[in-house]
Amino acid sequence: MERCALCKAEDTDLYENGAPICIRCAEPSPERRKIRIALFRSLQEAVERAEVATEAFSAITSKIPSGLPRPDGVQRIQNVSHELTEARNKMMKAHKRLNEFLEHGIVPGDLKRSG
Numbered sequence: 001m002e003r004c005a006l007c008k009a010e011d012t013d014l015y016e017n018g019a020p021i022c023i024r025c026a027e028p029s030p031e032r033r034k035i036r037i038a039l040f041r042s043l044q045e046a047v048e049r050a051e052v053a054t055e056a057f058s059a060i061t062s063k064i065p066s067g068l069p070r071p072d073g074v075q076r077i078q079n080v081s082h083e084l085t086e087a088r089n090k091m092m093k094a095h096k097r098l099n100e101f102l103e104h105g106i107v108p109g110d111l112k113r114s115g
C-alpha cells in the first residue's frame with residue numbers, strides 16, 4: 001500500500017501512470033481525468049524546474065569568494081536568482097491549480113479550451 005499521490009491522505013493499491021492513486025481521486029469522467037493528469041504533470045515539471053534552479057543557485061553562491069564578485073559574476077547571480085524566483089512562483093501556481101481542481105472542481109481556463 002502506498003499513499004495516494006494526489007490527496008496524500010488515502011492508502012491505495014491502485015496506480016495510474018505509475019503514480020499511486022486512491023479510489024476517491026480516480027476520476028470516473030475521462031474529461032476530468034485528462035485535466036487532472038495535465039495539472040499533476042505540470043506540477044511535477046514545476047517542482048523539477050525549481051529543484052534545478054535551487055541547485056544552480058546554491059552552486060553559484062557557494063563559489064563566491066570573499067569580497068565583491070566581479071561584474072559578470074553579479075550578472076550570473078542575478079540570472080540564477082531570477083530563475084529561482086520564477087521557478088518557485090510557477091510551482092506555487094501549479095500547486096494552487098491542482099488543489100483548486102481537486103478540492104473545488106475548478107478547471108483552469110487554458111485547460112477548458114484545449115478539451
Ligand SMILES: [Zn+2]
Nearest residue numbers: 004007022025
Ligand atoms: Zn487520493
